[in-house]
Amino acid sequence: MKIHRPSPPISRTILFIAVAVVANSFGNLMLALGMDRMPAFSHVPILHYLLGMLANPWLLPGALLTAVYTLAQLSLFSWADLSFVIPCTASSYIITTVLSEFVLGEKVQWGRWIGVVLISFGVMLVAETPVTTKEHPASVRETSVC
């Protein structure tokens, strides 16, 4: 007999998707800004290069945010469908486009804005489906739901 466990609260799923999306967008932005200030890899000794990465004010926070993104996404996988999480985390393309236009001052072409509208519409459609469609095996780690 299959027992349907209560699905996790939608609010927690939304929170984790938001954390993943924001951490991914800003993490990549910081890594990009940080790597922009590094000398060419082939021109300097490797140790010198690694020390330069540590001293770079953008790279460590960027890597930290990327780690937050990874952990948030893996946590989501523990209760939500892969086919739910993956399209929803594509929202980071929206943030990236907005950042390009308004923070980096790039002239974003209209084709990208159509893409942003399509992604938003797609994420809204996916968000209307249940977070999970299969039963997860009961966990030894699970003792309470927060």
Added chain:
Amino acid sequence: MLKWTLILFNVVSGSCGDILCARGMSDGGELSHFGPSGIANLIRYIVTRRMIVLGGISYALSFFSLLWLLSVAELSLAVPATALSFVVDTLGARFLLREHVPWKRWAGVLCVTAGVVLTVRSGPPLDTIAAKPQIARAGAALPARGSSPEAHSRAAAPGYSAGFVTRYEPPNSAIPMSSTSNPQR
């Protein structure tokens, strides 16, 4: 031919990473503690679970195949093509993970895929794909220390794709060799 093989390999290995990680995480049951000890447990779980480690290796293969792909294919083809992974992920979720994918989710995935193709095609964003090329073209325009990041990014943006590809051409043929070190003389 090589570039299509690489696109296929990149998409499939990336999706394999997603599917392996999703399977590995859902096997362990639902996470519910997110305090310091909960996060420590999560990290311990991730590094000891075979499926998730294999997923990580898959992600790495996907990343390196993307670098190779970008060195042989034009950016305007390679980057949008990687959006196929949304479709492959959903197929994998349906047939390997046995998720039920309602039609609304399919429609959403197709919209997202089309949207991502449009978004990355008409200008490389600073996202997962685009952040990595920065490593390569960092040397192309080394900014003066202390210049504002905004000003620099604006200045660097147009050379984006060109700089990335040049990284993979034979480096530095122009570096002058010291004549005294040449044994022929």
